[in-house]
Structure formats: structure tokens, C-alpha cells
Amino acid sequence: MTNENVTEMIRQPSFEQGGEGGYKRDFPILQQKIHGKSFVFLDSAASSQKPQCVIDALVHYYQQDHANVHRGVYELSERATKAYENARIKIQRFIRAAHAHEIIFVRGTTEAINLVAQSYGHAQFAKNDEIILSEMEHHSNIVPWQMLAEDLGLVLRVIPVLATGELDLTAYEKLFSSRTKIVAISHASNVLGTINPIQEMIKTAHAHAVPVLVDGAQALPHMPVDVRDLDCDFYTFSSHKAYGPTGIGVLYGKTALLEKMPPYQGGGSMIEHVSFAKTTYAKLPYKFEAGTPNIADAVAFAAAIDYLEKIGMQHVFAHEQALLNYATAKLTTIPGLRIIGTAKNKVGVISFVLDNIHPHDIGTILDHQGVAVRAGHHCAQPLMDRFNIPACVRASFGIYNSQEDVDALIAALLEVKRLFV
Amino acid sequence: MTAELRELYQEIIIDHGRHPRNFGVLPEANHHKEGFNPLCGDKIFMHVQEKNGVLEKIQFEGCGCAISMASASLMTEILRGKNFHEAEELFTAFHDLVTEGSASEKLGKLAVFGGVREFPARVKCATLAWHTLKAAITDDAKEVTTEETI
Numbered sequence: 001m002t003n004e005n006v007t008e009m010i011r012q013p014s015f016e017q018g019g020e021g022g023y024k025r026d027f028p029i030l031q032q033k034i035h036g037k038s039f040v041f042l043d044s045a046a047s048s049q050k051p052q053c054v055i056d057a058l059v060h061y062y063q064q065d066h067a068n069v070h071r072g073v074y075e076l077s078e079r080a081t082k083a084y085e086n087a088r089i090k091i092q093r094f095i096r097a098a099h100a101h102e103i104i105f106v107r108g109t110t111e112a113i114n115l116v117a118q119s120y121g122h123a124q125f126a127k128n129d130e131i132i133l134s135e136m137e138h139h140s141n142i143v144p145w146q147m148l149a150e151d152l153g154l155v156l157r158v159i160p161v162l163a164t165g166e167l168d169l170t171a172y173e174k175l176f177s178s179r180t181k182i183v184a185i186s187h188a189s190n191v192l193g194t195i196n197p198i199q200e201m202i203k204t205a206h207a208h209a210v211p212v213l214v215d216g217a218q219a220l221p222h223m224p225v226d227v228r229d230l231d232c233d234f235y236t237f238s239s240h241k242a243y244g245p246t247g248i249g250v251l252y253g254k255t256a257l258l259e260k261m262p263p264y265q266g267g268g269s270m271i272e273h274v275s276f277a278k279t280t281y282a283k284l285p286y287k288f289e290a291g292t293p294n295i296a297d298a299v300a301f302a303a304a305i306d307y308l309e310k311i312g313m314q315h316v317f318a319h320e321q322a323l324l325n326y327a328t329a330k331l332t333t334i335p336g337l338r339i340i341g342t343a344k345n346k347v348g349v350i351s352f353v354l355d356n357i358h359p360h361d362i363g364t365i366l367d368h369q370g371v372a373v374r375a376g377h378h379c380a381q382p383l384m385d386r387f388n389i390p391a392c393v394r395a396s397f398g399i400y401n402s403q404e405d406v407d408a409l410i411a412a413l414l415e416v417k418r419l420f421v
Numbered sequence: 422m423t424a425e426l427r428e429l430y431q432e433i434i435i436d437h438g439r440h441p442r443n444f445g446v447l448p449e450a451n452h453h454k455e456g457f458n459p460l461c462g463d464k465i466f467m468h469v470q471e472k473n474g475v476l477e478k479i480q481f482e483g484c485g486c487a488i489s490m491a492s493a494s495l496m497t498e499i500l501r502g503k504n505f506h507e508a509e510e511l512f513t514a515f516h517d518l519v520t521e522g523s524a525s526e527k528l529g530k531l532a533v534f535g536g537v538r539e540f541p542a543r544v545k546c547a548t549l550a551w552h553t554l555k556a557a558i559t560d561d562a563k564e565v566t567t568e569e570t571i
Binding site: 035036356357358359360361364365368375376377381384390391415418419420 | 464
């Protein structure tokens with residue numbers, strides 16, 4: 001996509017709620033003042049804000065449709081069941097999965113990865129088997145594997161990150177051995193913004209007959225995702241980073257793999273028949289959804305997907321790419337500012353350090369100018385070590401951000417410099 | 422720039438944050454302790470040279486925000502020559518200052534940290550050095566962390 005096309009798309013939003021005031025108008029939380037200033041929210045990579053339609057869907061569900069699912073024979077239980085299962089189908093179509101039963105509802109990306117590590121890992125891995133991860137992983141795609149490794153005596157092999165913030169693919173290919181059992185990598189980095197060439201990486205892994213889990217938390221809200229085209233074996237993401245509620249997320253898995261996996265938790269809903277002698281488990285996806293699920297948040301997540309689809313994921317991507325380019329150019333003009341992560345392909349995430357001013361001081365001063373950014377290690381301590389920094393500041397974009405938000409960030413950073421220099 | 426910010430980042434804090442005093446190792450030290458703020462990754466190493474209950478010299482190393490570095494720097498200055506009891510009293514007074522804003526006269530220069538009370542998220546930055554020092558002189562074997570158990 002050329003820059004001209006990108007600009008064109010921003011001038012002519014494909015969705016009626018764009019245009020004057022942009023998508024910000026759809027987000028009530030962004031209408032408030034913070035410390036007397038217009039609120040500029042630049043922390044969508046941590047959690048996005050929610051459009052009114054998602055809030056409405058939650059309210060509507062609890063006001064009109066709530067009952068437990070897959071149980072009652074009465075009207076409301078049927079309505080709730082239908083809303084919950086329709087949410088599953090909507091997500092299936094959104095990520096182009098082959099079947100609705102390949103969509104497992106979980107609490108979020110973290111639980112999805114833990115589910116695969118515990119269920120798939122315990123069933124398939126043995127002592128001295130190897131897992132390939134990357135140096136840029138979020139703690140949620142490191143620690144579950146570390147716990148499993150301690151349990152079973154596995155070895156973690158780590159793909160190094162180059163100075164640009166891209167993965168060292170030559171090193172990656174050399175990490176495979178006959179003992180490699182899974183590759184777990186992020187689609188996009190929450191710190192560097194790097195969009196990893198996962199399609200190519202999946203091909204490499206499959207050539208070694210190794211399945212791949214993709215942490216899609218930072219990619220799914222920002223670009224079109226087609227799990228069949230990627231040919232990934234597992235894909236995980238959270239609703240709350242994609243304009244939906246907290247507490248719900250998805251594990252996508254290929255049917256053949258999910259069927260091989262034992263249940264993750266036991267309880268109601270995940271059984272077919274229970275006796276004290278033997279219990280048989282329910283079919284997919286219910287085998288992995290023990291207990292009453294998070295019905296309301298699944299339904300509201302579907303409303304978030306409706307919202308994204310109305311805008312169009314290509315347009316979402318173009319809008320955020322334009323902001324990324326604009327912000328990168330502007331930030332580069334600030335003396336003493338160093339961007340961490342300069343990969344060619346990035347999502348709308350920019351991490352940086354400024355002179356030797358600590359990120360927390362920057363975060364506090366920005367906050368007082370109404371600009372919310374993340375300051376810290378971003379749950380990626382190994383990556384901080386890689387770049388030899390204790391912490392950094394991160395600005396990340398969502399559909400509601402505009403060039404004015406970037407301008408506010410730049411102005412606030414200049415204030416920081418005035419105070420500290 | 423808001424008034425709260427100006428009060429938080431007073432010149433003396435910026436100065437000590439950028440150029441911390443008593444920074445570095447202390448070969449004569451007989452108490453050492455590492456303190457950690459897991460939320461932001463700030464780390465501090467406290468080295469204390471103590472004789473007969475008197476803090477003869479304190480040096481520190483580490484990295485962190487202006488508030489935590491300035492707090493450590495000014496603490497090493499004010500505690501020099503104080504005994505354990507006096508140090509304990511100053512810690513209590515300092516803690517009250519950053520959490521409630523009640524300034525005790527004995528705090529002297531440390532009164533510049535009064536602005537911290539408006540920034541609850543930064544109280545841990547201001548107290549990390551003090552917690553670490555306390556653990557160092559009581560030779561507390563426990564790990565020093567700003568995280569409280571619930």
C-alpha cells in the first residue's frame with residue numbers, strides 16, 4: 001500500500017462514523033478532560049477503549065437476554081445460547097477459520113497460551129524436547145512455556161532480535177532439531193511494533209513438521225488476519241485490545257490438533273457423560289469450556305468485531321500506518337529521542353527513550369498534559385535487556401487516534417525536555 | 422506545566438536525579454542490600470558503612486526515575502552520622518510526608534518530596550531507597566520489594 005493510497009483512505013472514511021471528529025466520537029471515554037486537557041489516549045497496545053456500541057451490547061444482553069447457556073429449555077436460555085454461539089461464528093468468520101468449533105473462548109491471550117502449553121504440551125512433549133520462542137515475546141508467551149519446561153524437563157530455544165527489532169531468521173532456521181516440538185511467536189511485538197513474517201516462519205516450522213502457536217494479541221486488532229492463509233496451528237488473542245470487553249479472548253486451533261488435546265479444566269459443560277467410573281468429554285469446542293462461560297463479554301466482543309468490520313480491517317490498518325509514519329517522522333525531529341524498534345513492517349506501536357530521562361518521569365509529565373502513554377518494561381524484560389535499557393516509553397495507536405493526538409504527544413515531550421534540560 | 426508537576430519536580434529533585442550524590446560502591450561498607458520495584462524495574466543497591474550503630478557513610482548504585490534517584494541521593498546525605506534510631510524516625514517522617522503531606526521540621530531538605538503525595542503512583546519511587554536502607558541496617562534477609570502482599 002502506498003502512502004498516497006493511505007492518505008486517500010483517511011480523507012474518505014469508508015464508514016459513516018469516521019469523518020469530522022474521526023472515530024473518537026464513537027468512544028465516550030475519550031470525550032473527557034484529564035488534568036483539564038483534552039484526553040489523548042496512546043496506550044491501546046495495553047488495552048483499547050470501547051465504542052458505545054460495545055457498551056450497549058453489554059447492557060442489552062444483561063437487560064434483555066441473560067440466562068445460562070446450553071441448559072434451559074426456556075426462551076431466555078435459548079436467546080443467550082444463540083447470542084453466545086453467534087459470537088463464536090462471527091469470530092470464526094473474522095479470522096477466516098474453517099469451523100466455528102475451532103474457536104475456543106478463554107479469558108484472554110494469556111489463558112489461551114497456558115491452555116495450549118498445559119494441554120497440548122503435557123500430552124505431546126517429553127523430557128529434553130525443545131520449544132522455540134523469540135526474544136521479543138511478552139511474558140505471557142514465555143512464562144507458560146517455562147513452567148511447562150520445568151515440569152517436563154524441556155529446553156527453550158530463543159530466536160534473537162536484531163538491532164532493527166526484526167527477528168534473526170537465519171538463526172531461527174538453525175534452532176530446529178529433531179526434538180523441536182512447537183514454535184511460539186508473536187505476530188506483532190507489543191514493544192517494538194515489529195510485524196513478524198509469520199507466514200514464512202510457519203512454512204519453515206512445517207517443513208520440520210513442527211506446529212506453530214501465534215500470539216496475535218497485538219496484530220488482530222490492527223490488521224486483517226486469515227488463519228487459514230497463515231496456516232498457523234494455534235492463534236491467540238484478547239478481546240480487550242480489540243475494542244471489546246476485558247475477560248474474554250480466543251484460542252483458535254486446527255481441529256486435528258484440538259482433538260488430540262486432553263481437556264484443560266474439568267467441570268460442567270465440558271462433559272458428555274459423567275459417572276464415578278468414567279467421564280466422557282464433550283466435543284469441540286465445549287471440551288475446553290468448563291463451567292459457565294463468559295457469555296456477556298463474548299456477545300459484546302462480537303459487537304466490537306461488527307464495529308471493526310464496518311470500518312474494514314484494511315482501512316483500520318491504513319489509518320494506523322499513516323499515524324505510525326506521521327509520528328515516527330515527528331518524533332525523529334526531537335533531539336535526544338531514540339526509537340526502539342525500527343523494523344520495516346510495524347503496527348502502530350512506537351517505543352522510545354529520551355536523553356537519559358527516566359520513562360516514568362516522562363509518563364507522569366505527559367499524563368499532566370492529558371497524554372496517556374505506557375512507561376516501563378512492557379512485560380518484556382528479556383527484550384529490555386536485549387536493547388540494554390531498563391525501561392522505555394511506548395505510544396500506541398488505535399482507530400480513534402488522529403494526527404492531533406500525535407501533535408499533543410510531541411508538544412508534551414518538548415515540555416519534558418524543557419523541565420529536564 | 423501544572424502547579425502539581427512543578428511541585429513534584431523541584432529543581433533540587435531534578436538536580437539530584439541527574440547527578441546523584443554518594444553514588445557508587447563503598448569498599449568499607451559492612452551492610453549491603455538490593456531493593457527492587459517490580460512494577461517499573463527500578464533497582465537500587467545500598468552500601469552502608471556502620472560503626473557502633475552509627476551510619477558513617479552510605480553509598481548507592483542503581484537506576485530509576487528522577488524521584489527514586491533523588492530520594493536515594495538526598496537520603497544518603499541526611500543520614501550520614503545518624504544512629505539507627507534517628508534514621509528510623511526520619512524514615513517515618515519521610516513516609517508521612519510523601520503519603521499524607523505532613524512535613525516535619527527534622528526532614529530539612531527532604532521537604533521537597535512533599536509534592537509526591539499528589540502522585541500516589543510515585544510514592545513507591547520515593548520510598549524504595551528508604552525501604553532498602555532499613556533492610557540493609559537490620560540485615561533483613563527478606564527480599565526488598567515495593568510490592569505489598571494483599
